[in-house]
Amino acid sequence: MSVELSAGLSAERQSKASVTVIGLGPMGQAMAGAYLDAGYAVTVWNRTAARADELVARGAELAPSAEVAVAANELVVLSLTDYDAVFAVLESVEAVVAGKVIANLGSDTPERAREVATWLAERGAGHLTGGVQVPPSGIGSPESSTFYSGPVELFRRHRAALEVLTGADYRGDDPGLAQLYYQIQMDLFWSSMGGYLHAMAIAEANGISAEEFLPHAVATASLVPRLIEFYAPRITAGDHRGDVDRLAMALAGIEHVRHTAEASGVDGALPALLAEAFGRAAEAGDGAASLSVMVGRFRAAARAR
Structure with missing residues (x-):
């Protein structure tokens, strides 16, 4: 850290475990708050400085610029909307990123995560991609989890700090894996x-309240884990026998949903998308196969475009 950029940091703050958090939307605020609760010296920065007011009142230090914020600590946590915002910040702090470890916890595609990791590596900085699996209310709970990927040595070095936020599920060296x-x-x-919200729209259109539908929605949703557990080994084995279910039955069922929606004055576009996909697969000869055959059909459709 340069003398100029480190000016104003007290000896007490420099002796504590420390972290920088950039991006103070609800998620970033929850992250900075979790670090404060854990006794960290926390430096924060946000384009709208007023979002830091409550954190500053709790002991965080508001940096006057993103550059000062990044320079303050080795570990920098980014909580930004997408990677356009990430690049905008990183390009503004290019002069001070060398030697830093950027834990990038925003959302975007795996390929963009790889682009950021490459950009930082070319400038002497490390990058850990994160995919947070909980809303802000889950931050600070060890039962919550975040996917991480990137250099394993960086993950090991900063694992304790990352686990202040949530449990850490390391997926591998490829920086794109956590986002995938x-x-x-x-x-x-x-x-x-x-699907739930669409079903609820049909329910309300027919005078059924959310409270009335609630136990039935939960009962249907509770079937999903068991179905996933049933299908997963079959998908792995390429076993799409129509011994339990058939795609033709699913197509008929989703068409009935579409017709019910439209007759209720509800947009039928969502079930129509599934009906179109199921219909193409049935026309190609998969009508008697299990619904699981759609895994390959979704991939084939993309290759055909």
Whole structure:
């Protein structure tokens, strides 16, 4: 740290375990708060400085610039919306990133995570990709979890600090892996939540309240873990026998959902997307196969475009 950039940091702060947190949306605020609770010296920075007010009142130090914030500590946690925001910050602090370890906990694609890691490596800095699996309310709980990937030696060096936030699930050296695991989790999450909200729209259109539908929604959702456990070994083995379910049945079922939605005055686009995909697979000869055959069909459709 240069003399100029380290000016103002007390000896007491420099003797503590320390971390910088950049990005003070709800997630970043929760992260900085967890570090304060754990006794860390915390430096924070955000484009809108007022978001740091409560953290400063609790003992955090607000840096006057992103450059000063990055210079303050070896470990820098980024909690930013996407990697466009990440690059905007990193390019503004390029002069001081050498020797730093950037724990990048925002969301974007695996390829963009690799781009950031390469950019930092070319400038003498380390990069750990993180995919946080909980909302801000889960930060600070060891039962929560975050995917990490990147150089294992950096992960080991900073694991204790990372585990202040959540449990740490290391996936491997490839910096894209943490984002890959995160995005496939989010694929399942958003698809599931979209299905619930769409079902709720149909329910309300027909006079059924969220409270009335609640136990039935939970009962249906509780089937999903068991179905995933059933399908996973079959998918691994390439076993798509239609001995338990058939794609043609699923296609008929989703079409009934679409018709019910439209008859209720609810947008039928969501079930129509699935009906289109299932229909293409059935027309290609998979109607008698298990629904699990769609794993390969989704991949084939992308290659055909």
